[in-house]
Amino acid sequence: MDEETSPSPPPDVLLDTTLRDGEQAPGVALTPEEKAEYVRRAEDIGIRYIEVGFPQNSFDFESCLAAVESSKHSRLVAMALTTIEGVERVADIGVHEVLFVVPCSTNHLKHVYGKTIQRLMADLQDSIEYASYKRLSVNIGLEDAGQRDTSTIHYILNCLLPLANKIQCITVPDTRGQLLPMEVGDLITSIRQRLHGIDWRIAFHGHNDLGLATANSLAALQMDPPVDSIHVTTCGFGERAGNASLEQLATILELKLGRRTSLQLDRLRSLTEYVEEIFLTPISAHAPVVGSKVFLHESALHQKGMLKDAGCYQYLDPMRLGQRTKMVLGKHSGKRLRRLIAESAKCSENRVCKLQRALINSDKGPAKAILHESIESIRRCSMIGMEAEGAVSHLKSSTKVSS
Numbered sequence: 001m002d003e004e005t006s007p008s009p010p011p012d013v014l015l016d017t018t019l020r021d022g023e024q025a026p027g028v029a030l031t032p033e034e035k036a037e038y039v040r041r042a043e044d045i046g047i048r049y050i051e052v053g054f055p056q057n058s059f060d061f062e063s064c065l066a067a068v069e070s071s072k073h074s075r076l077v078a079m080a081l082t083t084i085e086g087v088e089r090v091a092d093i094g095v096h097e098v099l100f101v102v103p104c105s106t107n108h109l110k111h112v113y114g115k116t117i118q119r120l121m122a123d124l125q126d127s128i129e130y131a132s133y134k135r136l137s138v139n140i141g142l143e144d145a146g147q148r149d150t151s152t153i154h155y156i157l158n159c160l161l162p163l164a165n166k167i168q169c170i171t172v173p174d175t176r177g178q179l180l181p182m183e184v185g186d187l188i189t190s191i192r193q194r195l196h197g198i199d200w201r202i203a204f205h206g207h208n209d210l211g212l213a214t215a216n217s218l219a220a221l222q223m224d225p226p227v228d229s230i231h232v233t234t235c236g237f238g239e240r241a242g243n244a245s246l247e248q249l250a251t252i253l254e255l256k257l258g259r260r261t262s263l264q265l266d267r268l269r270s271l272t273e274y275v276e277e278i279f280l281t282p283i284s285a286h287a288p289v290v291g292s293k294v295f296l297h298e299s300a301l302h303q304k305g306m307l308k309d310a311g312c313y314q315y316l317d318p319m320r321l322g323q324r325t326k327m328v329l330g331k332h333s334g335k336r337l338r339r340l341i342a343e344s345a346k347c348s349e350n351r352v353c354k355l356q357r358a359l360i361n362s363d364k365g366p367a368k369a370i371l372h373e374s375i376e377s378i379r380r381c382s383m384i385g386m387e388a389e390g391a392v393s394h395l396k397s398s399t400k401v402s403s
Helices: 018-022 032-044 058-070 084-093 106-113 117-133 150-166 181-194 213-221 246-255 265-278 300-308 335-345 349-361 365-381 388-402
Strands: 014-016 049-053 075-080 097-103 137-143 169-174 201-206 229-232
Touching: 014 246, 018 032, 018 049, 032 049, 032 058, 032 265, 049 058, 058 075, 058 084, 075 084, 084 097, 084 117, 097 106, 097 117, 106 117, 117 137, 117 150, 137 150, 150 181, 169 181, 169 213, 169 229, 181 201, 181 213, 201 213, 213 229, 213 246, 229 246, 246 265, 300 335, 335 349
Parallel strands: 014 049, 014 229, 049 075, 075 097, 097 137, 137 169, 169 201, 201 229
Antiparallel strands: none
């Protein structure tokens, strides 16, 4: 981290957790160099609040350290276990804020942590005290709050109240991606009411299992008062169906809610393309804002309108997103595009018609074969890891060979 940077940059409305929760997507293993380059690129486009990871083991520690050292402008966050050693590791990499996670449902208490809530809270309280001593801002993530186990959530909040002056933020996650937008508002309201006017920031962390992470984050932003921050990942990558999308919410904040951010929207796609590369995961061609087909038009009726007024069938202005509208000569194209192409190519419209028919009647066999081969190749190469069944099979077969 640059020595001239403010010791504690302020929190921002968008907390980019691509390097922590995003990297928890199956088969993703970012190198220290990749994390450092991500931070450089993210800051270049205006991101100012970044979670660098979970520096629990030596590899993740080195990766998180590289990310921190490459930062010049951002408020940096890292996740820690609720132990003195966990806090030490976060403090040693030089971030501004530590994220502790505490289970807020009986399901997670029983099946994930296997400890009493009293023991967990004692560990958390000790960790908060030590983090405060190390001058770290403290963020408490209420894991599985989306299950809405009210009695457990209230018990935890009551345990945290005596440490109110040592806590700066409460993060409300929809850990299983199960909430509807209205339920997000109800959950956050119930938590706020329990805080008795204590001035903690509130953040929301959405998962996309029902395809609602962006909608749920938007609901949190439209509350009265709104949450202070929402957690996002580039391309929406993350565990299972992923997280709320950075590019979608950055665009919604500016274009729909009129909230200026520091992000340069016209450079979002360059960041998503880098993440596509290092995550070994292709972006959907139809991904909102950044998909390769988002500003392509083939339908004759659409093309007619678009050639007269680009707003006819596009709400988003591609120029603001560093892209441009394009027309496709295909099966559904009409005479207006054919005439435009003929004029530009200085040829007859008849020749354009012949090209259109040739395109429509072309053999899809080779393209299908290439696509199939590419998809199979991506499936083989897009995961640094091995499914458990495959690992068992591999080990059994290697044991037979060696014996």
